[in-house]
Amino acid sequence: MTSVTPGTPRTGPGGGGPVAVIGNGPVGQTTALLLARWGIDVLLLDKRPARDLVGSKAICQQRDVLDIWEAVGAGRRIADEGVTWTTARTFYRDGELFAYTLAEAGRPSFPPFVNISQARTEEILDERIAAEPRIDVRWDHEVTGLTQHADGVELTCGDRTLHASYAVACAGARGDDLRALLGVSFAGDSFDDRFLICDIRTDLPGWSTERRFYFDPAWNPGRQVLIHPCPGSTFRIDWQVPGDYDLAAEEADGRLDERIRAIIGDRPYEIVWKSVYRFHSRVADRLRCGRVLLAGDCAHLVAPFGARGLNSGVADAENAAWKLAFVLHGWAPPSLLDSYHAERHAAARENLDVTSATMRFLVPGTAADHARRRAVLDRAVTDPAAHPEVDSGRLAEPFWYVDSPLTTPDASRPFAGRPPRGQVPPAGPGMIVPDSPVTVAGRQGRLREIARDGVLLLAAPGADVAAAQRAAREPAAPVRVLRLAEIDPAGELTEALGARAGEVWIVRPDAHVAAVAAGADAIRPAVRRSLGLSGGGGARRPGAAGASARTPGAGSAAPTPPPGPAAAR
Numbered sequence: 001m002t003s004v005t006p007g008t009p010r011t012g013p014g015g016g017g018p019v020a021v022i023g024n025g026p027v028g029q030t031t032a033l034l035l036a037r038w039g040i041d042v043l044l045l046d047k048r049p050a051r052d053l054v055g056s057k058a059i060c061q062q063r064d065v066l067d068i069w070e071a072v073g074a075g076r077r078i079a080d081e082g083v084t085w086t087t088a089r090t091f092y093r094d095g096e097l098f099a100y101t102l103a104e105a106g107r108p109s110f111p112p113f114v115n116i117s118q119a120r121t122e123e124i125l126d127e128r129i130a131a132e133p134r135i136d137v138r139w140d141h142e143v144t145g146l147t148q149h150a151d152g153v154e155l156t157c158g159d160r161t162l163h164a165s166y167a168v169a170c171a172g173a174r175g176d177d178l179r180a181l182l183g184v185s186f187a188g189d190s191f192d193d194r195f196l197i198c199d200i201r202t203d204l205p206g207w208s209t210e211r212r213f214y215f216d217p218a219w220n221p222g223r224q225v226l227i228h229p230c231p232g233s234t235f236r237i238d239w240q241v242p243g244d245y246d247l248a249a250e251e252a253d254g255r256l257d258e259r260i261r262a263i264i265g266d267r268p269y270e271i272v273w274k275s276v277y278r279f280h281s282r283v284a285d286r287l288r289c290g291r292v293l294l295a296g297d298c299a300h301l302v303a304p305f306g307a308r309g310l311n312s313g314v315a316d317a318e319n320a321a322w323k324l325a326f327v328l329h330g331w332a333p334p335s336l337l338d339s340y341h342a343e344r345h346a347a348a349r350e351n352l353d354v355t356s357a358t359m360r361f362l363v364p365g366t367a368a369d370h371a372r373r374r375a376v377l378d379r380a381v382t383d384p385a386a387h388p389e390v391d392s393g394r395l396a397e398p399f400w401y402v403d404s405p406l407t408t409p410d411a412s413r414p415f416a417g418r419p420p421r422g423q424v425p426p427a428g429p430g431m432i433v434p435d436s437p438v439t440v441a442g443r444q445g446r447l448r449e450i451a452r453d454g455v456l457l458l459a460a461p462g463a464d465v466a467a468a469q470r471a472a473r474e475p476a477a478p479v480r481v482l483r484l485a486e487i488d489p490a491g492e493l494t495e496a497l498g499a500r501a502g503e504v505w506i507v508r509p510d511a512h513v514a515a516v517a518a519g520a521d522a523i524r525p526a527v528r529r530s531l532g533l534s535g536g537g538g539a540r541r542p543g544a545a546g547a548s549a550r551t552p553g554a555g556s557a558a559p560t561p562p563p564g565p566a567a568a569r
């Protein structure tokens with residue numbers, strides 16, 4: 001028998017019912033929490049019977065991801081429990097090639113990277129979910145069927161049919177069945193070499209604030225080893241091993257112990273977790289299939305060097321959540337969701353390109369690649385000019401929506417590409433705003449915190465604030481105008497932005513700059529474009545949607561308390 005479980009009433013312009021999030025992994029958890037923060041009801045479905053915290057997988061969480069998690073009340077906790085590291089050291093054979101520290105504009109809330117096991121992150125996110133009445137968690141719900149209608153999605157889970165307005169597929173790497181249901185391809189490569197990962201608990205004084213990468217050490221000749229500090233005196237050691245590597249055999253005859261002792265010496269240790277992985281580079285051809293968005297490992301898989309897997313999945317979650325919320329509240333047209341594919345597919349492609357280049361360096365597939373790797377490493381011993389060519393993984397960074405349909409380019413700030421490792425890029429359209437302390441209506445806060453409450457217009461001195469307010473009042477969405485001179489009297493943020501007199505910086509709900517409007521006439525079209533309104537398909541006023549709209553303090557130059565979602569702060 002098929003029973004029908006209705007969600008919330010089908011009254012919103014985006015279709016009836018809650019949003020279904022398929023997959024309660026970290027990307028699904030984040031998507032659900034962010035949707036709930038925007039006042040959207042969520043059905044969070046997972047095929048597993050319950051959370052089974054196996055191993056640690058992702059350990060390395062990036063600063064901008066911690067900001068996103070902080071918007072749902074988890075970032076500070078994850079950062080405080082994790083290990084902070086700021087220096088990346090790279091070795092070749094028995095010598096150090098170079099070290100660099102990680103740079104960022106402004107005054108960020110969080111360190112560049114925090115190491116913590118994915119298992120612990122998931123537990124912390126679960127606690128936030130348990131405190132969120134809008135999220136209905138259903139374990140033991142495998143989605144085996146999916147049908148789309150004009151106003152919603154029907155999901156088959158065993159003998160149940162669930163209705164949702166939209167769905168976000170966060171079903172992970174093994175979401176083949178779901179991708180097949182959606183008719184999405186998942187082309188790419190799998191790498192032959194494998195990677196042995198051991199999390200070991202031991203005492204390694206001096207190693208706890210730096211990431212170490214060893215090329216061709218005497219104890220793993222011709223291959224590499226990566227070592228990351230983790231909480232609780234634990235270290236993640238990641239060896240590249242041949243495709244026919246046999247962990248059980250190494251454990252049995254003592255070679256695993258020798259392998260570990262070659263690095264840590266005679267000190268006592270305990271293996272907390274161990275596993276052997278083969279890595280993949282794949283991306284789905286479409287990240288929007290009608291009312292279904294694909295996110296996280298379900299949408300893309302990359303080798304973990306550079307920590308771009310979960311970090312980019314969390315950015316997918318945020319991109320999907322604000323756009324779905326804006327559509328469901330009637331603040332933006334459904335066509336805004338097309339920009340989800342445009343932006344996050346481009347992000348996945350960049351991650352694929354970056355990690356594929358890394359894998360070519362780490363696991364050369366041809367004689368020419370082998371020779372190049374060797375030549376670069378040999379040259380890097382004496383020639384610092386070769387250091388940028390030594391590729392141990394470009395660390396995760398937010399994608400810049402420079403070419404997005406939502407971004408208005410600025411001819412006076414042409415995009416010059418990613419800067420070299422360790423250098424801070426200038427701010428501009430498409431990029432994430434630098435974080436900085438701000439004071440809004442007497443309350444101390446952070447720019448990235450208030451940016452996440454809607455669209456933010458930052459008026460530099462001399463800007464036409466009246467024009468900004470008119471532009472802010474027009475769309476149904478929460479759009480707010482703040483004067484930089486009032487929220488940033490010391491000028492720290494203004495300097496980090498590089499804001500010039502007369503400009504209005506338009507910041508999206510995911511803290512990315514949509515435009516820098518230099519004159520009054522440029523503000524309105526840029527605001528409309530940031531919401532996907534320029535192509536027509538108008539949105540409704542707030543309050544009309546079935547989801548509970550949060551009333552914005554739109555158009556206010558004299559700021560009111562943060563207007564947007566009921567964030568856990």
Ligand SMILES: Cc1cc2nc3c(=O)[nH]c(=O)nc-3n(C[C@H](O)[C@H](O)[C@H](O)COP(=O)(O)OP(=O)(O)OC[C@H]3O[C@@H](n4cnc5c(N)ncnc54)[C@H](O)[C@@H]3O)c2cc1C
Nearest residue numbers: 023025026027047058059060143171172296297309310311
């Ligand atoms: C060894 C290793 C190290 C890594 N290190 C890092 C790192 O340092 N930093 C980083 O950013 N990333 C890292 N990653 C990548 C990271 O672990 C993944 O990107 C992350 O787990 C993806 O999360 P997800 O929520 O998309 O998918 P998953 O965690 O796989 O969750 C998917 C969920 O969907 C459920 N599901 C599947 N199909 C269905 C269905 N049909 N119906 C209902 N539920 C379903 C599953 O049960 C599961 O709970 C690493 C990965 C590995 C393997």
